[in-house]
Amino acid sequence: MPEMEDVAKVAEDSSEMVSRLINSKAYVNADTKAKVHKAMEQLNDHPNGMEQGLFNGRSKMIALFVPDIINPFFPELARGVEDFTNQQGYTFLLCNTDNNPAKEEAYMHALKQKSVDGMIVVSSTISEEHVKESNIPIIALDRILNANLSSITVKNRKGARTAVQHLKSLGCHRIAHICGPENASNTLDRLGGFLDEVKEEPWFLSSYVQAGGYNYSMAVQVTKELLVNHPEIDGIFAANDLMGAGVLRAAQELGFHVPEDLAVVAFDGIRLSETTSPTLTTMVQPIYEIGRRAAEILIHHINNPHDAIQAEEFKVELVQRESTQVKR
Template sequence: MATIKDVAKLANVSTATVSRVLNKNGYVNKETETRVKEAIKQLNYLPNDVARSLFKGKSKIIALFVPDITNPFFPELARAVEDYSNYRNYNFVLCNTDNDSEKEIVYLNALQQKSVDGFIIVSSSITEDDLKRIKVPVVALDRIISSNVSSVTVNNREGAGKAVQYLKSIGCERIAHIAGPENISSARERFQGYLDEVENETWYTPKYVAQGKYNFDKAKEAAIDLLTNHPEIDGLFVGNDLMGAGVLNAAASLGISIPEDLAVIGFDGISLSKIITPSLTTMAQPVYEIGRRAAEMLIFQITSEHPEIMSEEFDVQLMERQSTDVREGSYDR
């Protein structure tokens, strides 16, 4: 493998000159620059990124932590982070943590040893002590992990409330909820938005709430149990679209017609919600926009001399599809 000394020898220049060409730092006349670049190409020389990052103090690498890569929501977020990172000439590392705090710590330690420039973290298990050990900028995405960390989220509680209001508007009179994990802030906020709209209704009972753990299979099991024990339920607000798909599967297995017997609305707006049958009405997050904004915010903090804590909250939007009583003239809006 060629070294910087080999390049310098072939180009008949010093290693310092080769370094200036590689780093675009300092003056090198055009003839010498061309000679160095030709030597690099001829030798197929690849710079040692680790050495360069130690010298410059920057690796041009950012990492995204997600809790479950099998949930289609997170690959869609990751695509946005990757696109913006590449646009800004940063490399991108995706880490699947399984919401496991030990796994998160292993990734954090390993990447900091490699001089990663910053982290975008979707987590419900990282602690304040863990955050104190991170010596580079951090942005929380999808959920808030600390008041001391910048974040990009959506209006989960308000959006959930609007989902239930919509079910009421199409005639649902017994509305249940399949919730995400209690330790996840977005799930708690969506559950609270549901409660805001139903807890004063005479028909409401806590038995109308089941745990789906943001998981297809768990949501399917929860829906079968709910709909078997409470056949009067005619509307279901589901905490995310992946669980919504599980609910539709459960309804099919029970012979329940969607939307004639049961109206279902999810939350997230992932591509899956459009392609399943029936297609899923949902409160759609601007998934690409929030991923891109998190990357933009992180790179600003990396490059700023005086970074500050920033928090941004995006709105969600109702997308009417086949899983609710879509009236004539309804459309994705």
């Protein structure tokens, strides 16, 4: 890839003008644009992001914001995004935000300076103000940020209802829920589906719902507290697989046998659910496909900035494994 100073020298123009053209910082007339393009062809016969940016003002870069790269769900999601963007000739940037609004804001500011073409955001905390200030296409993934952004999610509420119905079908009579962080839209939808199925039951107590923050260690702790305070609980719906694994660990440490004493259903369908002991029954969402679809819609918006927003929901499917079985 030629250096900017070399391009300027061959084009008989200033480095500042070349920089303006590449980064689309100001209007550059057609003659100058043609000279710089010709200079780049002379210096480098192979097309690259700099050369392509001469005409469309783009960096050919997109970014994916995830809240917790340690959670196995997000690398699986990122793979779908990365594969599609690479196929389309884009560079892919992964930003781990730790659910920290200040960190999200810093990333957005830095990426704007680099003229990133668009962002796919898994977040519950980015403000609408920062979204507007970015002035580039943004897609909300996994969680809905606001009604003014295109989004890719799954049928969280319906999936949660299916999970609880499955526990009921096994003969569970006291079902609890370990939910995610309160500011995440998918937390509210999965909690809503759980409540749809249990709120009218005479046995239901509000203390049967505990927050696990989509975190393994937190889920272990709150599940222990839940089962100590309510040993009558015979079924738990965990709002993601990572917390489902935490529920299994807590049950084991307390001497509960799964599924004989306690049936467990989770949500996501990450590979971890196939390797726990016992293996985890879960509501499987098409993780790779929703990542890929988010990238596809983002690139469409980059190329068609005035098109209407899109909101798509994918189906989820119950996959039964060893953590549930029919009670006799």
